[in-house]
Amino acid sequence: xxxxxxxxxxxxxxxALFVTCVGELLDPDVPVAAVRVLRAAGCTVDVPEGQTCCGxxxxxxxFTDDAAAVARTSLDALEGAVADGADAVxxxxxxxxxxxxxxxxxxxxxxxxxxxxxxxRLLGTRLWELTELLDALPDDRLPLGSVEPCTVAYHxxxxxxxxxxxxxxxxxxxxxxxxxxxxxxxAADQCCGxxxxxxxxxxxxxxxxxxxxxxxxxxxxxxxxxxxASCLLQLxxxxxxxxxxxxxxxxxxxxxxxxxxxxx
Amino acid sequence: xxxxxxxxAFLDRIRSRQGRPTGGGAHPPPPAPDVVPELTYRxxxxxxxxxxxxxxxxxxxxxxxxxxxxxxxxxxxxxxxxGRFVAEHGIASAVTSREAEAVAVGTVLASLGVAVxxxxxxxxxxxxxxxxxxxxxxxxxxxxxxxxEAAGSRAVSLLPRIHLCVLPLHRLVASHADVLRAQRPPxxxxxxxxxxxxxxxxxxxxxxxxxxxxxxxxVVVTRRP
Amino acid sequence: xxNEWPLRSSGLRERTATAVADPVLRANVGAATDRFRDxxxxxxxxxxxxxxxxxxxxxxxxxxxSSWAETLELLADNVLANGGHVCWAPTGDDANxxxxxxxxxxxxxxxxKSKSMATEETGLNEALAAVGCDTVxxxxxxxxxxxxxxxxxxxxxxxxxxxxxxxxxxxxxxxxMVERVTEPTELVAFARRELRxxxxxxxxxxxxxxxxxxxxGSVVLVTNEGNARMVTSMPRVHIAVMGAERxxxxxxxxxxxxxxLAKSGTGQALSSYTTVxxxxxxxxxxxxxxxxxxxxxxxxxxxxxxxxxxxMLNCIRCGSCLNVCPVYHQTGGHAYGWxxxxxxxxxxxxxxxxxxxxxxxxxxxxxxxxxxxxxxMEACPVEIPLQDLLLGLRRRNAEHAGRAERAMxxxxxxxxxxxxxxxxxxxxxxxxxxxxPLLGRLPGAARWTDGRSMxxxxxxxxxxxxxxxxx
Numbered sequence: 001x002x003x004x005x006x007x008x009x010x011x012x013x014x015x016a017l018f019v020t021c022v023g024e025l026l027d028p029d030v031p032v033a034a035v036r037v038l039r040a041a042g043c044t045v046d047v048p049e050g051q052t053c054c055g056x057x058x059x060x061x062x063f064t065d066d067a068a069a070v071a072r073t074s075l076d077a078l079e080g081a082v083a084d085g086a087d088a089v090x091x092x093x094x095x096x097x098x099x100x101x102x103x104x105x106x107x108x109x110x111x112x113x114x115x116x117x118x119x120x121r122l123l124g125t126r127l128w129e130l131t132e133l134l135d136a137l138p139d140d141r142l143p144l145g146s147v148e149p150c151t152v153a154y155h156x157x158x159x160x161x162x163x164x165x166x167x168x169x170x171x172x173x174x175x176x177x178x179x180x181x182x183x184x185x186x187a188a189d190q191c192c193g194x195x196x197x198x199x200x201x202x203x204x205x206x207x208x209x210x211x212x213x214x215x216x217x218x219x220x221x222x223x224x225x226x227x228x229a230s231c232l233l234q235l236x237x238x239x240x241x242x243x244x245x246x247x248x249x250x251x252x253x254x255x256x257x258x259x260x261x262x263x264x
Numbered sequence: 265x266x267x268x269x270x271x272x273a274f275l276d277r278i279r280s281r282q283g284r285p286t287g288g289g290a291h292p293p294p295p296a297p298d299v300v301p302e303l304t305y306r307x308x309x310x311x312x313x314x315x316x317x318x319x320x321x322x323x324x325x326x327x328x329x330x331x332x333x334x335x336x337x338x339x340x341x342x343x344x345x346x347g348r349f350v351a352e353h354g355i356a357s358a359v360t361s362r363e364a365e366a367v368a369v370g371t372v373l374a375s376l377g378v379a380v381x382x383x384x385x386x387x388x389x390x391x392x393x394x395x396x397x398x399x400x401x402x403x404x405x406x407x408x409x410x411x412x413e414a415a416g417s418r419a420v421s422l423l424p425r426i427h428l429c430v431l432p433l434h435r436l437v438a439s440h441a442d443v444l445r446a447q448r449p450p451x452x453x454x455x456x457x458x459x460x461x462x463x464x465x466x467x468x469x470x471x472x473x474x475x476x477x478x479x480x481x482x483v484v485v486t487r488r489p
Numbered sequence: 490x491x492n493e494w495p496l497r498s499s500g501l502r503e504r505t506a507t508a509v510a511d512p513v514l515r516a517n518v519g520a521a522t523d524r525f526r527d528x529x530x531x532x533x534x535x536x537x538x539x540x541x542x543x544x545x546x547x548x549x550x551x552x553x554x555s556s557w558a559e560t561l562e563l564l565a566d567n568v569l570a571n572g573g574h575v576c577w578a579p580t581g582d583d584a585n586x587x588x589x590x591x592x593x594x595x596x597x598x599x600x601x602k603s604k605s606m607a608t609e610e611t612g613l614n615e616a617l618a619a620v621g622c623d624t625v626x627x628x629x630x631x632x633x634x635x636x637x638x639x640x641x642x643x644x645x646x647x648x649x650x651x652x653x654x655x656x657x658x659x660x661x662x663x664x665x666m667v668e669r670v671t672e673p674t675e676l677v678a679f680a681r682r683e684l685r686x687x688x689x690x691x692x693x694x695x696x697x698x699x700x701x702x703x704x705x706g707s708v709v710l711v712t713n714e715g716n717a718r719m720v721t722s723m724p725r726v727h728i729a730v731m732g733a734e735r736x737x738x739x740x741x742x743x744x745x746x747x748x749x750l751a752k753s754g755t756g757q758a759l760s761s762y763t764t765v766x767x768x769x770x771x772x773x774x775x776x777x778x779x780x781x782x783x784x785x786x787x788x789x790x791x792x793x794x795x796x797x798x799x800x801m802l803n804c805i806r807c808g809s810c811l812n813v814c815p816v817y818h819q820t821g822g823h824a825y826g827w828x829x830x831x832x833x834x835x836x837x838x839x840x841x842x843x844x845x846x847x848x849x850x851x852x853x854x855x856x857x858x859x860x861x862x863x864x865x866m867e868a869c870p871v872e873i874p875l876q877d878l879l880l881g882l883r884r885r886n887a888e889h890a891g892r893a894e895r896a897m898x899x900x901x902x903x904x905x906x907x908x909x910x911x912x913x914x915x916x917x918x919x920x921x922x923x924x925x926p927l928l929g930r931l932p933g934a935a936r937w938t939d940g941r942s943m944x945x946x947x948x949x950x951x952x953x954x955x956x957x958x959x960x
Contacts, residue, residue, distance in 0.1 A: 266574050266575075267565070267569065267574070267575050267576075267577075268574065268575070268576040268577070268587060269576050269577030269578060269579070269583065269587070270577060270579075271562070271565065271575075271577050273577075273579070274561075274577040274579060274733075274785070274787065275558040275561060275562060276558075277579070277787070277791045278557050278558045278561070278733070278787075278791045278794060279558050281791045281792060281793075281794040281795045282555075282557065282558075282794045282795045283795060289797065289874055289877035289878075289881070290874070290877055291866065291872075291874040291877055293547055293548060293551050293800065293872075294544050294545075294547060294548040295548055296548040296549055296551060296552030296555075297545045297548055297549060299741075300545070300549055300739070300741040300742050300744070300745050301541070301542060301545050301745065302744070302745070302748075303536045303542060303745070303748040303749070304536060304537045304538075305535060305536055305537075306534075306535050306536065306537060307535065326758065329758070330757075330758070330761075383775050383776075384775060385689070385723070385775075385776055389685070389689060404758070405758040405759045406758070407759055407763075412770075412771070412774050412777065413771075416773070416774060416775055417722075417774060417775035417776045417777070418718065418721070418722040418770075418774070418776050418777045419718065419719070419722040419723065419776050420775075422715055422718050422719065422722065440744060440747065440748060440759065440763075441744050441748070444740050444743060444744040444747065444765075445740050445741050445744050446740075447705060447707075447740050447765070448705070449567075449705055451571070451705050451706075451707060451765070451767035451768075452767065453766070453767060453768050453769065453770055453771050453774060453777055454721070454722075454764060454765065454766050454767070454777060455764070455765040455767075456718065456762055456763065456764045456765070457759060457762070457763040457764075457765075458761065458762060459757070459758065459759040459760065459761055459762075459763075460761050461761065462713070462714055462715040462761055462762075463713050463714065463761055464629045464630075464677060464713060464714050465646065465713075465755075466628070466629040466630035466633070466646060466647070466648055466649075467629070467633075467648070467651075467653055467656055467673040467676055467677065468517065468652055468653055468673060469520060469521050469524055469646075469649075470673040470674075472673050472674050472677040474677070474678075474681065475629060475677055475680075475681060475713070475714035475715060475716070476627070476681060476684065476685070476688075476714045476715040476716045476718075476719055477714070477715030477718065477719075477761075477762075478715075
């Protein structure tokens with residue numbers, strides 16, 4: 001159900017990073033952290049020129065052709081990187097990875113571009129969500145040390161959990177980080193209420209959904225960690241408005257802080 | 265019996281619509297299974313489905329899980345058990361289905377001073393107790409199968425305050441599949457799988473027994489020596 | 490569609506905001522759906538490999554409907570052979586007219602109904618009132634709603650939004666309750682007494698149909714309260730109204746559906762009563778109706794066949810998608826504005842509302858009542874890909890979108906499909922960061938900022954940092 005599965009992780013030496021539009025515009029610390037962690041795992045990281053967005057905002061709003069034009073731009077750029085020798089395409093956002101691996105073939109087919117649909121299927125066989133790849137590497141490829149002690153709760157984002165079926169990997173990586181004290185969050189796999197345009201189309205429901213998660217945040221949680229910057233944006237924005245002291249961090253940022261030479 | 269409306273037009277419309285091509289989504293459907301699979305219940309793991317004695321403890325547990333009560337007796341349902349039951353539930357009147365097992369219990373109840381009548385609507389609506397048998401007991405779900413052909417009425421097990429069902433052990437089957445999938449014409453006009461007493465959770469999700477039907481269901485499984 | 494429903498007289502946002510602002514509703518809906526969801530999980534844990542069964546059920550439902558017309562034909566022939574009547578109703582009005590004509594022929598005064606979504610859809614109660622029938626809903630939740638003149642908020646727990654005091658108020662004001670009681674057991678006992686009287690005096694009983702099984706001409710009804718058994722045992726005439734897609738060819742197929750239905754909905758192994766009806770009362774039977782009628786209702790269903798939405802016809806109305814939906818969890822059913830709610834309602838309502846090919850903006854808007862989180866497909870016993878169908882409806886809405894919305898997406902697409910323009914827009918955004926506080930005052934920004942802080946934009950985009958060698 002998750003589309004074609006990636007090949008062997010250990011073969012991934014040269015990787016092409018898909019930055020995502022949220023990473024480019026709103027939260028560049030996330031792709032920066034992803035690059036550094038991938039490098040620490042022994043990868044050569046390329047950021048292919050010409051990539052933009054996966055097209056998800058328009059696709060989820062029903063504007064297929066507009067979404068396809070944007071997605072095709074990114075498909076061209078990433079395909080070029082693979083042609084130039086990249087072993088894997090890595091996406092530091094579960095939702096965008098889902099869009100590209102699960103929905104791109106349908107998107108292009110609906111837009112009447114069967115050739116692009118086939119190309120997307122092929123690209124999907126090399127496309128990894130960041131933690132999916134990192135967790136699949138032998139542990140000695142990614143040496144993880146310690147961070148300043150912090151209490152974290154992990155948010156499982158919907159598309160990554162239910163469409164990509166990447167569930168345990170981020171938490172498995174975090175458990176390798178000394179000082180990262182993971183709490184059990186009863187609402188961990190409940191939707192944050194963001195949903196792209198949903199957050200502004202039905203704002204009252206969206207805020208109520210965030211509240212329901214935040215209401216049961218484990219006592220003493222300092223950081224909400226996730227693998228989708230957009231979910232974290234929603235949770236952070238609501239937590240701040242409520243005057244909660246909790247912050248948010250992408251899992252790549254926690255791992256970056258745990259790299260052995262990070263503090264040096 | 266009669267048919268109303270335009271069958272041909274109704275069905276032609278469906279056929280014409282189905283001719284259109286459908287779009288392929290991101291989650292395409294699987295092919296139809298060659299054989300429709302049965303649910304397999306974990307409580308039946310390792311149990312010989314053909315052996316009613318082996319099914320009995322599974323049935324008893326499932327009946328209780330459905331908020332019903334159950335006794336297992338050897339031979340007939342005796343005056344001792346019924347005497348205790350009548351006293352405990354304050355039973356003064358009872359109606360019976362036409363099944364032999366129910367009629368036999370009715371005779372004992374009458375000897376205990378209970379006003380027993382064969383089923384009729386008004387008597388049943390006022391009665392404390394319904395006595396029926398069942399064509400099957402379903403171990404996996406703790407269900408009883410009562411049909412009109414055997415019982416003689418649809419509502420005998422429904423109208424009185426309490427339902428007592430006498431189930432000969434050899435009528436136990438493993439799962440609902442053994443009953444439902446075996447159905448062939450001619451069908452009884454009505455057949456009901458009864459799983460526990462009537463209930464509702466419609467007010468604040470509070471489980472309340474006896475919504476429209478019996479407030480309690482008691483099963484007596486009878487073993488032949 | 491009945492005009493009384495709020496679907497066309499209000500907007501989706503207005504309805505969701507109203508629901509979210511009602512603390513009683515939210516607490517009750519939240520508690521109920523949590524409970525159903527947990528019980529479902531436990532019930533499915535008691536069988537082997539429920540996911541494989543869901544997948545098989547999906548393939549099987551598709552198979553049944555691939556010979557939809559033939560299966561209906563077999564069902565109808567066997568209902569007739571069993572001594573029943575069959576009515577083919579292309580529209581809700583056709584169904585209502587037929588049922589009203591039966592009621593008039595037999596001189597029906599009191600009509601008892603067990604819960605039926607199909608007759609909610611057709612507005613049957615109003616049609617029966619017009620011919621002088623007093624129609625009583627007998628599912629406890631439906632009766633409460635009928636008395637209160639409200640609409641159901643959950644497919645299997647219609648009054649889930651009301652608490653005990655509100656129910657007691659309704660019984661006092663509308664059902665002649667003299668001595669006020671508020672304990673659920675006492676409220677149920679009151680309803681039992683009142684409705685028992687109506688069952689015994691009723692001339693006509695009306696039910697829905699969970700499944701019509703073609704090979705034996707049978708109708709299956711599933712209830713917990715026993716009201717459907719009353720409705721099909723006491724009155725002289727029983728009419729079952731079945732959505733035309735609610736069929737199985739064989740009992741093997743029906744058994745799989747019934748095995749999954751209660752587990753998925755209420756989390757019971759089976760509901761208290763699974764009733765199989767195959768025609769009217771027979772010679773020598775002490776009760777049961779003299780006449781049995783099966784009304785087969787299309788009302789827009791055939792229009793769904795052969796479209797990308799065809800899998801919606803597989804729905805078995807268990808309610809599990811409501812119980813897992815994080816949006817429904819906040820709003821309950823009224824926000825959906827019509828008979829069906831939750832994810833299945835957000836898909837089915839627009840499809841039924843557009844029969845004949847028109848586009849209904851009010852119904853279409855329901856496709857936005859989802860974050861596409863996918864919890865619904867994961868819970869669905871027949872694995873309907875509800876998120877795919879919601880996306881399909883959004884595509885259909887986009888075809889009817891206003892000029893401004895189209896222009897916005899076209900401009901977005903034009904910019905972001907050109908790497909240079911994309912880079913420029915990103916850089917521009919970082920320049921705008923100093924305007925941050927002002928951005929929050931732009932028209933429409935309140936849709937984000939009411940209840941959420943504005944995000945701060947970074948000083949440099951990722952690409953700027955990468956190109957500068959700072960990564």
